[in-house]
Amino acid sequence: MNIKIKFIIFNTALIVLITFGLGALFIVTVKGMLNKEMEKRGLDLGRALAEKSGFGFALRPESEILEAIQEIMQRDQILSARVSDARGKIIAHSDIREVGKMVPPQSASQLSYGKNKGSGSYIDVNLPIEGVEIRDDDFLIPDDPAGKKDQDETIVLGNAQVLMSLERVETFIRSLTATLAAIILGAALLVMAFVFHILKVFLSPLQALKKGVDMLGAGNLDHRVQISTKDEIADLARSFNQMAENLIHTTVSKGELQKSLDLLKRKEQDLRLFRGLIDRSNDGIFVVDPETSRMIDVNEKACANLGYTREELCRMKVTDISPNVSDELAWKAHAQEVKRKDYVVLEIIHKRKDGSTYPVEINVKFIRLEDKEFFLAVGRDLTDRRKMQAQVMQSEKMSAVGQLAAGVAHEINNPLGVIIGFAQGLVNRLKPGDSYEMPVKSIEREALRCKNLVQDLLTFSRTSVGDREPQDLTHILESAVTLVETRAKMGKVTIEKVLSKDIPKVLCNQNQIQQVIINLANNAFDAMPDGGKLKISAHLIEENPLSWVSLKITDSGAGISSEALPKIFEPFFTTKEVGKGTGLGLSLVYEIIKKHSGTVEVTSRPGETEFHIKLPARTGRELEEHVIQVRERRETSGWSPDRDLTKYGKGSLERKPEGHKGV
Ligand SMILES: Nc1ncnc2c1ncn2[C@@H]1O[C@H](COP(=O)(O)OP(=O)(O)OP(=O)(O)O)[C@@H](O)[C@H]1O
Ligand SMILES: [Mg+2]
Numbered sequence: 001m002n003i004k005i006k007f008i009i010f011n012t013a014l015i016v017l018i019t020f021g022l023g024a025l026f027i028v029t030v031k032g033m034l035n036k037e038m039e040k041r042g043l044d045l046g047r048a049l050a051e052k053s054g055f056g057f058a059l060r061p062e063s064e065i066l067e068a069i070q071e072i073m074q075r076d077q078i079l080s081a082r083v084s085d086a087r088g089k090i091i092a093h094s095d096i097r098e099v100g101k102m103v104p105p106q107s108a109s110q111l112s113y114g115k116n117k118g119s120g121s122y123i124d125v126n127l128p129i130e131g132v133e134i135r136d137d138d139f140l141i142p143d144d145p146a147g148k149k150d151q152d153e154t155i156v157l158g159n160a161q162v163l164m165s166l167e168r169v170e171t172f173i174r175s176l177t178a179t180l181a182a183i184i185l186g187a188a189l190l191v192m193a194f195v196f197h198i199l200k201v202f203l204s205p206l207q208a209l210k211k212g213v214d215m216l217g218a219g220n221l222d223h224r225v226q227i228s229t230k231d232e233i234a235d236l237a238r239s240f241n242q243m244a245e246n247l248i249h250t251t252v253s254k255g256e257l258q259k260s261l262d263l264l265k266r267k268e269q270d271l272r273l274f275r276g277l278i279d280r281s282n283d284g285i286f287v288v289d290p291e292t293s294r295m296i297d298v299n300e301k302a303c304a305n306l307g308y309t310r311e312e313l314c315r316m317k318v319t320d321i322s323p324n325v326s327d328e329l330a331w332k333a334h335a336q337e338v339k340r341k342d343y344v345v346l347e348i349i350h351k352r353k354d355g356s357t358y359p360v361e362i363n364v365k366f367i368r369l370e371d372k373e374f375f376l377a378v379g380r381d382l383t384d385r386r387k388m389q390a391q392v393m394q395s396e397k398m399s400a401v402g403q404l405a406a407g408v409a410h411e412i413n414n415p416l417g418v419i420i421g422f423a424q425g426l427v428n429r430l431k432p433g434d435s436y437e438m439p440v441k442s443i444e445r446e447a448l449r450c451k452n453l454v455q456d457l458l459t460f461s462r463t464s465v466g467d468r469e470p471q472d473l474t475h476i477l478e479s480a481v482t483l484v485e486t487r488a489k490m491g492k493v494t495i496e497k498v499l500s501k502d503i504p505k506v507l508c509n510q511n512q513i514q515q516v517i518i519n520l521a522n523n524a525f526d527a528m529p530d531g532g533k534l535k536i537s538a539h540l541i542e543e544n545p546l547s548w549v550s551l552k553i554t555d556s557g558a559g560i561s562s563e564a565l566p567k568i569f570e571p572f573f574t575t576k577e578v579g580k581g582t583g584l585g586l587s588l589v590y591e592i593i594k595k596h597s598g599t600v601e602v603t604s605r606p607g608e609t610e611f612h613i614k615l616p617a618r619t620g621r622e623l624e625e626h627v628i629q630v631r632e633r634r635e636t637s638g639w640s641p642d643r644d645l646t647k648y649g650k651g652s653l654e655r656k657p658e659g660h661k662g663v
Helices: 003-053 062-073 167-217 232-250 254-279 300-306 310-314 328-341 383-429 437-461 473-490 510-527 585-595 620-636 641-655
Strands: 078-085 090-093 110-116 120-132 154-165 284-288 295-298 343-351 357-369 372-381 469-471 493-499 506-508 532-543 546-555 599-605 608-616
Touching: 003 062, 003 078, 003 110, 003 120, 003 154, 003 167, 062 078, 062 090, 120 167, 167 232, 284 300, 295 310, 300 310, 300 343, 300 372, 328 343, 328 357, 357 383, 372 383, 383 437, 383 585, 469 473, 469 510, 473 493, 473 506, 473 510, 473 532, 473 546, 506 510, 506 608, 510 532, 510 546, 510 585, 510 608, 585 599, 585 608
Parallel strands: 493 532
Antiparallel strands: 078 090, 078 154, 110 120, 120 154, 284 295, 284 372, 343 357, 357 372, 469 506, 532 546, 546 608, 599 608
């Protein structure tokens, strides 16, 4: 039910109620007044009948009373009139049939209302007819005020009754009620029409406003409310129109919003993808503020290389991680150069969080974007490249030296054979006390030394790894230790062996591995002229997917200087006196281990030098297969150790390219 109907019903009901109430009050008042009037008339008539019916001490004769009744009956609205005596017997009545009937005598005046079936409502006026009792010889004056009452007593002679019809009054009241009801109804209708009109006038602007709000809610921001009145509602409409106008500027439609959201999502996805790609780059990427050298952003690789989190790096400056530009002045010069050249490539050092450093090739690009200046630096960790370069250099050097050594050894070998032959022939012919004994023996000894040297050179230059068999490394170690034990004792060096029991067989050339251990042990003895400790340990290590036999030879000697460390594996590098060392020992070690598909690393500090050798551990099945293959080849086409090396050597070398830390 809308407000309009509610308002109309409420108002009409209120007005109808009020007018009905007032009308009822009016009718009741009018009816009361008319009844009073009728009562007065009835009483007057009753009194007149009573007076005419009595004359002092007795009732008048019936004829006189009848006359009086007839006179009353001629009056308007009189239904009946009667006079009864003191006993109640009707002595005169307007209806003759009633004469003689008995009615209850009344001593006091009575006025009552009654209702007849035929004649309707009436007023019953019943008055006593009073007289005076006359004593003997006394003359009764009924209304003498002189006080005869003291002697004369008033008596009721009978009753006079008049019935007056109220029909006319009721008819009047009925017509009055009908008129009033019609007036009220008409007034109610009028009020309804009036209220309807008023509401229409007042509510139509409100309805227009409501419609406007609905349209606005539905997204129609162009709808405006038109109100021609000049009141508060018109003000409201103006405010509403203004609000709609403002909304056009501040609101975007749902469709537009969705489009913007989709666009934002796509951009976010692109950004995430881009960020993911940048983070997965193999090079560290840095966005740097040229002014302050502060790192604005870095990728994950940069964090991984430097050991910092992104948050930490973004609080730091380039000067904190690069010793090359460790102060503001150096940075300013560097920044100026980059800006001038627009793009520079440098090889610098970066410092990790743990303090260690690593070489970096850094490509710095100067970028100006949206009025801001940036350096975009891409840093490539050169550690692996440097290692590879060193290895290649070492290999090239080795091969050059190898070729040279092979040539020299070949050329020297034959004359040396002749020298040794003749020297030994002369030694055999020496007589005791011969003055040539010393020089001839010296020639033989030195020639033999040369022969050993030539042998070393040949071993070094040969690419062959020799005959390889599955060997028990513990056994090789034990026999090598036996060979160096005498020297250890003489040099006051204690040898400690820590050999794990689970070491599998290793496919190797026993003599060569033994030579490796002897060379390393001899170097250790040389480094401990006043004695010390030599520790030899071996155990199995797993580096998925490969297993290695790890061999460590550690001494408590003076250590290797940082200048010498990168060169110790080079052929002919020695720090020993002429005649004491040739500088071939470690290069032989390196070559042999390399040809066994293994690696050798050295770490050294004063008081401790450790050579760590890793040889690939073969499973029992691999070794069996190898033995079968070798046997087959020998039986069919003859066996070449080089071909054998190809299978087991190269693959492993490629998997584990790094050589020794010392290089
Ligand atoms: N355990 C060690 N402690 C200290 N320095 C060492 C040790 N091992 C090797 N070196 C250094 O490395 C150099 C090279 O060693 P390498 O075995 O190649 O040659 P060498 O011992 O000098 O001569 P060669 O072994 O041919 O007789 C040595 O001269 C020495 O300075
Ligand atoms: Mg040596």
